[in-house]
Amino acid sequence: MSLLEVEGLAREFGGVNAISDLYFSVPAGTVFSIIGPNGAGKTTLLNLLSGVYAPSAGQIVFDGRPLSGRAPHEHAAAGIARTFQNLQVFFNMSALENVLVGRTLHDPCGLLAAMVRPPRLTRDERKAREEAATLMRFVGLTDWIDADADAMPYGALKRLEIARALAAQPRLLLLDEPAAGLNPVETQGIDTLISRLAKSGITVVLVEHNMRLVMGISDHILVLDYGKCLAEGTVEQVRNDPRVIEAYLGAAASA
Amino acid sequence: MSGTNVASRMRGLAVLAGVAALLPLVLVNNYYYEVAILVGLNAIVCVGLNLLIGYAGQISLGHAGFFGLGAYGSAVLTARYGWPPLAAMAAATFAVAALAFVIGRPILRLRGHYLAMATLGLGIIISIVVATEDRITGGPDGMAVPPLSAFGLTLAGERSWYWVIAAVLVLSVWLALNLIESPRGRALRALHGSEIAAEVAGIDSAREKLRVFVVSAIYAAIAGSLMAHYAGFITPAKVTFFHSIELVTMVVFGGMASTFGAVVGAAVLTTLPQALTVLKEYEMAVFGAVMMLTMVFMPRGLVPTLSSALNGRRR
Numbered sequence: 001m002s003l004l005e006v007e008g009l010a011r012e013f014g015g016v017n018a019i020s021d022l023y024f025s026v027p028a029g030t031v032f033s034i035i036g037p038n039g040a041g042k043t044t045l046l047n048l049l050s051g052v053y054a055p056s057a058g059q060i061v062f063d064g065r066p067l068s069g070r071a072p073h074e075h076a077a078a079g080i081a082r083t084f085q086n087l088q089v090f091f092n093m094s095a096l097e098n099v100l101v102g103r104t105l106h107d108p109c110g111l112l113a114a115m116v117r118p119p120r121l122t123r124d125e126r127k128a129r130e131e132a133a134t135l136m137r138f139v140g141l142t143d144w145i146d147a148d149a150d151a152m153p154y155g156a157l158k159r160l161e162i163a164r165a166l167a168a169q170p171r172l173l174l175l176d177e178p179a180a181g182l183n184p185v186e187t188q189g190i191d192t193l194i195s196r197l198a199k200s201g202i203t204v205v206l207v208e209h210n211m212r213l214v215m216g217i218s219d220h221i222l223v224l225d226y227g228k229c230l231a232e233g234t235v236e237q238v239r240n241d242p243r244v245i246e247a248y249l250g251a252a253a254s255a
Numbered sequence: 256m257s258g259t260n261v262a263s264r265m266r267g268l269a270v271l272a273g274v275a276a277l278l279p280l281v282l283v284n285n286y287y288y289e290v291a292i293l294v295g296l297n298a299i300v301c302v303g304l305n306l307l308i309g310y311a312g313q314i315s316l317g318h319a320g321f322f323g324l325g326a327y328g329s330a331v332l333t334a335r336y337g338w339p340p341l342a343a344m345a346a347a348t349f350a351v352a353a354l355a356f357v358i359g360r361p362i363l364r365l366r367g368h369y370l371a372m373a374t375l376g377l378g379i380i381i382s383i384v385v386a387t388e389d390r391i392t393g394g395p396d397g398m399a400v401p402p403l404s405a406f407g408l409t410l411a412g413e414r415s416w417y418w419v420i421a422a423v424l425v426l427s428v429w430l431a432l433n434l435i436e437s438p439r440g441r442a443l444r445a446l447h448g449s450e451i452a453a454e455v456a457g458i459d460s461a462r463e464k465l466r467v468f469v470v471s472a473i474y475a476a477i478a479g480s481l482m483a484h485y486a487g488f489i490t491p492a493k494v495t496f497f498h499s500i501e502l503v504t505m506v507v508f509g510g511m512a513s514t515f516g517a518v519v520g521a522a523v524l525t526t527l528p529q530a531l532t533v534l535k536e537y538e539m540a541v542f543g544a545v546m547m548l549t550m551v552f553m554p555r556g557l558v559p560t561l562s563s564a565l566n567g568r569r570r
């Protein structure tokens with residue numbers, strides 16, 4: 001059963017079609033990768049899927065419910081979480097608090113209760129902190145649990161964004177170039193992390209330039225070029241598709 | 256900074272309560288009490304304003320308007336309509352909250368300079384209305400306000416007022432500290448840090464901004480209402496744009512995103528002009544120089560700079 005259905009999705013910016021007439025579906029529990037040259041519309045697509053942009057046309061159906069045109073926080077409430085290619089960390093907060101913000105949806109707390117702080121809230125907060133710390137250990141941030149976000153190195157911040165997204169307990173996780181800017185050892189670590197996520201049953205949509213990472217962990221690949229679907233299929237199908245080789249992989253292979 | 260946050264903030268609250276309790280030892284006459292009460296009233300407004308500016312990252316240049324409406328609401332309802340002061344205070348505060356809710360909805364969509372302009376406009380409109388509706392407000396001449404009384408008791412004298420204001424201030428700080436350390440407060444800080452990341456984490460940023468705007472307006476309205484009853488007389492001076500700027504300056508000077516910074520900022524910038532009166536005509540020049548030097552050498556504000564310097568030494 002597919003968790004996400006994209007039907008005729010399009011987005012234009014001042015007459016330029018960043019995404020046009022896109023159809024695909026993401027089966028639950030799989031890793032679905034989106035690749036393509038720079039400017040192909042990969043990040044635009046993630047922005048559409050997370051509600052940051054509203055589509056110009058088409059539908060995004062998540063778990064049978066149409067989401068198009070809804071606000072980002074409504075996408076989040078439906079069960080979609082994401083990370084950002086250019087980090088969007090809350091640098092005015094501690095690492096742990098960044099992860100806690102990710103759980104906001106699961107920490108219902110009225111304004112009045114927040115201000116008078118009944119004992120129940122103190123208990124809930126303690127539990128939330130413990131769970132957030134557990135999540136930080138899971139993504140490999142054991143050493144940074146007590147750190148301020150602005151004191152952390154780039155590689156750790158990439159993981160922090162993943163921990164924050166996971167804190168929302170999403171059913172669909174959108175990862176926008178989680179390995180960008182990382183060295184090979186760090187990339188290997190992210191690779192392992194994504195595999196573990198996939199095994200835990202969470203559905204992952206991955207945008208990534210690192211072909212070894214993509215080919216290694218994807219169940220399905222969508223190749224974008226100029227905002228259109230160039231090819232779609234399993235790793236084998238995409239790897240052997242002559243159009244893909246010409247537009248993208250070939251250029252990399254011959255370089 | 257994390258984990259121990261709650262404990263360290265509650266220690267701060269204990270220190271504040273201690274200072275408030277011991278301060279009367281050095282308040283040798285009524286004039287000193289008067290200044291201390293003024294500090295307390297400004298601090299209450301600043302603690303609320305800091306939630307909006309320092310934590311949520313939304314500017315308001317119109318909070319003197321909310322302060323003034325709280326003051327005039329209480330004044331008009333008690334003096335002209337004979338309402339009991341506490342009922343008048345509650346009604347005025349509720350009306351200000353409702354106004355902030357209605358106005359906040361459209362203007363909090365604006366960002367940065369545009370939000371500054373919109374709140375500035377709101378403040379100016381309120382101040383013009385207060386100054387021109389002289390049949391209700393007394394216009395530029397101001398109006399007398401009955402003293403605060405309830406259950407047959409009347410609050411009179413600087414000393415009694417001091418304890419009431421101190422208690423309200425400690426309560427205001429406690430509520431603000433709790434808010435900041437809650438999921439709601441983290442949502443506010445998050446949308447300050449990255450609004451887009453906050454949104455995709457499921458935070459309805461428009462709703463959170465509106466809520467904190469209303470809360471900060473309530474803080475201002477309550478302080479305004481108390482001020483009116485304490486002073487027994489109000490003029491439009493406290494409703495002006497200049498007073499809005501003073502309040503924002505106190506928040507920035509003390510240190511944004513620091514509740515104790517807001518209190519210290521209010522204390523320093525309220526008492527400094529009083530202390531500088533000995534300099535006569537140079538008063539404002541020295542006052543300005545102190546502010547400029549502080550912001551040049553402590554751009555994060557007084558309390559955050561000093562506290563991180565202290566922490567650094569401890570490590």
